[in-house]
Amino acid sequence: MYIRRMFAQKPCVFSLEFFPPKQELNWPKLQTTLQQVKGLQPDFVSITCSAGGSGTGGVSTCQVASYVKNQLDLEPLAHLTCIGTDRRGVEENLDRLFAAGVRNLMLLRGDRNPAVAQFRDFEHASDLARFVRGHYGAFGLSGACYPEKHPEAESLCADVDKLKIKQEQGVTHLITQMFFDNLYFYRFMNLIRKQGIDLPVSAGIMPIVRRSQIDRTLALSDAKVPEAFHRLLVRWQDDEAGLYSAGIDYAIGQLRDLIEAGADGVHIYAMNNADVAQRIHRGIADLLLS
Ligand code: FAD
16 A cells, blocks of 8 residues: 555554665564564564665665565555665666566665765656656655755755755655654644644654664764753663663653654654563554544
8 A cells, every 4th residue: 555545544654664684694583573573563564775776785675675575464554765876776676676666765865975986867856756756657656855954955945945845856754853842843844844744753763772873873863862861862872772662651651642643654763672662662552443
């Protein structure tokens, strides 16, 4: 089913994100993880890709998406980037994904990396959207958005202006960058609605459950850390088990607030951890039913 249609059928669409393992030998582990989360009945499962547009090495995005669709009977959302590949590479990826039965794509530019060759066939995700809509009309298209603005954008308003181009070029659903303070999400939603962006938006939440995630994830995402979350990180940083459950509780608190405030969807960056996904789901399941 096209993801856009799910929003007409449910008050809050629930989704999970996974990444392809870097090494083939970890593929059975991810398969087990995906089997474990099938019971949560996520409305869709998104699978990330490298800046080159495919997997991150051993296992491709298409391979994982195909497994989700054909072995687990869940709806995959395959990520596709354009900065690290040319038009031909994009076409090959699209053909492979279509043949595997994938019908929903998350179209992304990918992060600029000075150490890696960049292609100019598609400058922005909206250029990729125009191409896919024109040549591969059978795909439903999702795109990324940034409640605290994209790091390269001059301002949030400038970024939202560019976001409007994604909508004009055929993107019909958005997923946000992670954020730890819901106020940024509510401010962003007000702004995009005022600017005429009426697409359903899934709020992306990442539970921080390991010390290694703290610096890496927070630095990469540019997300601001509210005082309450900062206190939590300081308090539990040297207690593995304490951080694990405090991080999950914090994410559940954020998610309950978002669902109660009427978020179209919630998207969990599950980091290939079935236990995290299950605990989070348990913490919000009552709200997803209502
Ligand atoms: P764009 O929409 O092209 O935006 C990039 C910048 O250009 C922004 O500052 C924007 O304001 C500006 N801009 C946009 N359109 C125009 C235009 N037409 N003219 C001028 N300026 C414009 N990366 C991966 O490599 N793999 C993944 O699987 C992946 N998944 C992601 C999932 C989510 C939910 C999110 C939020 C991000 C993900 N990323 C992923 C990261 C993403 O690739 C980076 O954030 C990247 O820097 C921007 O991608 P974009 O698609 O938002 O780019």
